[in-house]
Amino acid sequence: MSKPEFVVELGFIEQAPAWKLRSKFFPSKVGGYPAWLALKDLPTTEELFCRRCKNPLVFLCQLYAPFHHKEECFHRTVFVFVCRDPDCCQDNDASNIRVFRCQLPRNNDYYPPEPAKEVEADSHTPGAEDFNNLCKVCGALGLKMCGGCKVARYCSKTHQAFDWKAGHKTECKDPGSVGQKSTVSKFLFPEFEVELEPEEVEAGREKSEAEVMREYEELLRSGRPSHQDEDDEDTENDLVNMASKETDKQFQKFRTRIKDYPDQVVRYDRGHDPLWVSSQNKPTDIPPCPHCNQPRQFEFQVMPQLLVHLKVDNTGRSIDWGTVLVYSCPDSCQTSRPYVEEVAFKQDYSPISSVMRNN
Template sequence: MTEEFNAERSRGSSNNFRTLQITPLDEEDQEEAQIDNSGDVDSYDDDEEEEEDEDKEPVGLGVLEKPEYSWSLQRELFPSKAGGTPAWLDPVNLPTGRSCLCDFCIKPLQFMLQVYAPLTEKDSTFHRTLFIFMCTSMSCLLKDQHEQWKRNQDKSSRSVKVFRCQLPRYNSFYSSEPPKNNGKDKPSSAGAVLCGWCGTWRGDKVCGSCRRVHYCSENHQAVHWKSGHKRCCLPSSISQDASEPSNNRTLRKVQEVASNGLWPEYEIAITDECEDKVSDDNGQVNSLISSSRVDESIEALMDSFGGEDDKKSWASFQERISRTPEQVLRYYRDAGAKPLWPTSSGQPSKADIPKCTYCGGRRTFEFQVLPQILYYFGVENDAHSLDWATIAVYTCESSCDGNVAYKEEFAWVQIASQYSTTQR
């Protein structure tokens, strides 16, 4: 049945349902040692056996595309997407409390992207999605990078958070049959009422005057009020038509987002990395990022690196990325996989990757996010804007089950050295 479902997804009109490709690294990457913060060499994957080249599958590259239809990124279609609001897999049991907040500024985190990455080895991972949220403050991200080096902490403070959610084929939220991808697919049940400002987190608080708009936090309630809600806040006595079914009101309310500060919404289409592909014009063919801007960014980054090892790593990284310069995500979940690091400094050792909080098992690398995504999000290119070299996501090797619907995983942030002089 699982095979039939996945086969049906692959024949759909969208790339949303394509099972992501997984691969070990190239032999030359497997041989590279990682360096921890103290300078000691500690290869994260030195105990893994290399597979033969012919057994390796290509890296899955995520590129951003505008969705073909308005309904393409709904949660019942199990999308991979970036920007906008999350398409929660479990729409009811959402993360709560401090999990939704930046641990430094205590403001709600903004949705960056989600990756639909089901695993076939067990029934509980028939549907499986990973979500990334982050604070939009570069100051908080720099604190996050410093915090991640602290080992043996019960709970570290973070501004980048990753959540894993998984469901069996037979669940209370979706049909067990493959989606038809024709605009008529519907979820089996409504989800939780979400924040009327960000449309992201559960709206556990309500406007005390109109009692119609829900909020995830006092912060978003205050921002919405100042942004215009005080001019249209009306008593509940003239709220929506009572004849409208409550389920319809709930589903419609989920779509209403007052904030205009969310990142633009895209579908993430997954393509295979071709090892022998080299684009013309220095890798800028078919890229939405202008070659002049990329050339300036590369030159600025190269100038910011203090050591030859960093410069060599960046040159190797850029050569690999230039084969598909529009990529924003690299996915290759495998026991022997590790990220394509832009710089030699700032890489984690084994001890820097914490064990799974829920089962105590090992976390392994699954995918990384590249800073090119910030161009598509329209983030300003200045010294104080949000920026990073790469964000590497590590998840529970066994993708463990449990009572928590959204299990928090681990993101390692690598920021280019001498950040203050670095421009994207």
């Protein structure tokens, strides 16, 4: 009997009530506040700063991804954070993105061994706010306190100023009205649940080189004007000739692979190869795990379709990516801290692919 083919899991955006996306239900989610797994010893303020501008990152997404063969990874979640400043978003550069994994055994300090019933009552507890002061704006550690009301907490002066303009200027006069979360936080991304489903084998079938090139040429020609002059025909021929380059074939493979599931926002394929958007700018020097020195492996990727849901456009300036790849320790090794930083790699479209993407 042949060995069954590994099934890639695809993540799709779903609407869900906010209470279902809290820590005790171990969600996979996009946007809002992070649903921290370990509720103490959260990433430090400095760890959640952008490497480029040194301002706080915003929570992008998290995937619940336990390792069923390891007791210490009975619960395991990977968190992705990104800088909202478009100027920090550079081609094929992940300096504005940071990734952390966290894991817990079945018997731990926060959650019972059996899953909690999915009911709204008491869904807020246990939560990281039970053990920490959290930033009202982003949900990270809030070590700074408002000097006026002595209640509101922030991770940085940047978020304190943001919340002051967003409404704290008024509520600060009445400390009893100050909540743990900002009532108006345009800093956060819209919140959704991520549902993971297996990719159908037929949808993942590899195309032959001839099929890829034929589909790519048809794609290029599909955008031509109905009435062409010689210049139009020359332009089209140039595009078809460019399609013979490996980078263009790689992009067409990407398009072909996702066309049956165009709404996928995440692909989880731990230990295998990513779905590249270009043959250029592939990683060659992913650093090994600093704790066990094993080579990190690819775990999952964030797809460009997620950008549609984030509402990040700002008069032509926006954060962007072709795909964000997450590399992690293959053994998810245990360390003295519950949150361990892993590696993000950002791959963007090649120039011809960018042209086609905008058509």
